[in-house]
Amino acid sequence: TDVGVTVSHDSYLINLASPDAALREKSIASFAAELERCRALGLTYLVSHPGNFMDERDAGIARNADAITEALERVPGDTILALETTAGAGTVIGATFEELAALIARIGDSVRHRVGVCLDTCHVYSAGYDLVNDYDGVWARFEDTIGRDRLKVLHLNDSKVPFGSRKDRHELIAEGTLGAAPFRRIMTDPRLSAITKIIETPKGDDPEVTDRRMLELLKSYARGE
Numbered sequence: 001t002d003v004g005v006t007v008s009h010d011s012y013l014i015n016l017a018s019p020d021a022a023l024r025e026k027s028i029a030s031f032a033a034e035l036e037r038c039r040a041l042g043l044t045y046l047v048s049h050p051g052n053f054m055d056e057r058d059a060g061i062a063r064n065a066d067a068i069t070e071a072l073e074r075v076p077g078d079t080i081l082a083l084e085t086t087a088g089a090g091t092v093i094g095a096t097f098e099e100l101a102a103l104i105a106r107i108g109d110s111v112r113h114r115v116g117v118c119l120d121t122c123h124v125y126s127a128g129y130d131l132v133n134d135y136d137g138v139w140a141r142f143e144d145t146i147g148r149d150r151l152k153v154l155h156l157n158d159s160k161v162p163f164g165s166r167k168d169r170h171e172l173i174a175e176g177t178l179g180a181a182p183f184r185r186i187m188t189d190p191r192l193s194a195i196t197k198i199i200e201t202p203k204g205d206d207p208e209v210t211d212r213r214m215l216e217l218l219k220s221y222a223r224g225e
Contacts (some may be wrong), residue, residue, distance in 0.1 A: 005196045006043045007153060008071035010034040016067035017051025017060035017093055024063065027051070032071045039077035045076065045152055045196070047118045048083045050103060060093055065106035068154035072111035082152045083220075086183035087126040087168040089146035095127040095166070097145035104150070120200075121186070122159040122170050130163060131182040139191070154197045156183060156218065172201050173214050180221070 014031050018024040031048070038046050054058020068081065083103065088095030093103065104115055125131055129138045142151070158176030160169035174180035186192055186210070197218070204210040 007045045008043050009047045016049040017053050017064040019055045028067045035075035038079040045080050045082045050086050052091045069108035080116050082116045084118040085123045087123045088166040101146050116150045118153035120155035122157040126165050128164045135185050184221045
């Protein structure tokens, strides 16, 4: 086929930052199994949500990074782990670029080259990155903090909730609080042209019809329509 990039998403039950030793060990085992499947299938990227620290943020980041290092060392291969930006609810890690940068920096030197970032438009908008009114500023901050070379995947989703709400509620493209403008910018931004883009928008009564409509809308933006 013409498919050049393949992407998986790991289980939402995995929490590599958990302070509970038993749960963390189960999470590491499950995460390593995800990596094994990716290696067997020859997948390009594995998207993963950073964990929930539950007790203390810095300790949670350290546990998360150490677990990622252990799993990547246990399962060699070419699959790149893409840590997904989060909306910032509760004790979740990864709502700020600085936090993701700190997490990546703590991952072992021998495997850090296998780690990138998946930026979700809904999540970053809810976390306080204003893609609507400060599009260029958001990307400048990403580049300065994490580095553009770490960006591997984009999840393109509008948001049901207001800017800075810290809630993860996806909406159809151009039908939420982000609106069409930032998606037009993303689809015509030469810096992002080679970045893999995925929709996780609501499916409605007919998922195939709805997804095709969303994809065609994004392609129309890319054509300048």
